[in-house]
Amino acid sequence: MRTIVITGSSRRLGLFLVEKFLSMGDTVIAITRSPSQNFQSISSEHLQLIQIDSYDQFGITKAMQEIETLAERVDLLINNASMYDVDPENFEELENHYLSLFNVHMxxxxxxxxxxxxxxxxxxxxGVVVNITxxxxxxxxxxxxxxxxxxSGLESLTQSFAKKFSPGIRCNSIMPxxxxxxxxxxEHQKSExxxxxxxxxxxxYMPVFQAVTFLLDNHYVTGTSIKVDGGRSICRG
Known part of the structure; x- marks a missing residue:
């Protein structure tokens, strides 16, 4: 049985990944700031919740204290936690906004x-690290x-950690x-x-899960990025 740690795990893609790996019989350690109702409805003895207050040193300290009691070995870490907000127009808000993004993504x-x-x-x-960029x-x-x-910084960190921790940890990213x-x-926004x-x-979400399982199963891939975007990256101006 594998042990998988997933951040940003209670909604959208993170929730989907939690449910898929649980369905495969894996143990999932889910890190989140606020468990959603859908997450709380999951009933599995193989799911362990770690609720943190913030994505910073204090959050890491709490997360690691609990992980130490739950698992000796971690096979897969998925850094999925994310914030997606437009840049603030107010200059006074820029610093806090940027620091929040930096904390979560990097x-x-x-x-x-x-x-x-x-x-x-x-x-x-x-062990395998997959960063969702x-x-x-x-x-x-x-x-x-x-x-x-x-x-973009997390993309760079992906390659840096692939070098730093080879050959004992493989580190890759997925770009959805x-x-x-x-x-x-x-509907207009979708059509555009x-x-x-x-x-x-x-x-x-399934194509992302398939990319994760590819990176987990293929022992000769590290320091690379997989685009799961339907070709948008080469079509968009």
Whole structure:
């Protein structure tokens, strides 16, 4: 039985990944700030919840204290926690907003990967890290400049950690595109996205899960990024 740690685990993609790995018989340690109702409805003895107040040093300290009591070995870490907000127009809000994005997308993954090293490192059966980034890391959206820059930073960290922790930990990333629209997206907004996507439909969460399992199962892949975006990254101007 594998042990899998997932951050940002109570909604959308994170919740989907939790449910899929549980259905495969894995033990899932789910890290979240606020468990959703759907997450709380999951009934499984193989699910362990770690609720933290913040994605920073205090959150890491609490998470690691609990992980130490739950698992000796971690086979897969998925850094999925994310904030997706437009850049604030108010100058006074820029610093706090940017720091929040940095903490979630870069600081917490850095601290968690480093803290879990002893639980993941093995030259015979390397642990696997999968960072969920964004195709905007390569082709930024100017309205989300700060978000894009921190996702780009996580892409860079992916390659850095692949070098730093080889050969005992494999570290890769997945760059999703329009896999699942938010409820507030209008049909017009969806159609505009489809116009700039080679496969003009919602991908759903399953293709991301399939990419994760590929990275988990393929022992000769590290330091790479997989775009799961229906071709949007090469179609969008």
């Amino acid at each position: 600081l917490f993954p850095t601290l968690l990967i480093t803290a879990l090293k002893e639980h993941m490192y093995s030259e015979s059966t390397p 964004d195709i905007y890391a390569d082709n930024p959206n100017p309205e989300y400049a700060l978000y894009c820059s921190t996702k 595109g329009p896999i699942q629209f938010l409820e507030q997206h209008t 996205v489809y116009k700039e996507t080679l496969l003009p439909f919602e991908g759903g």
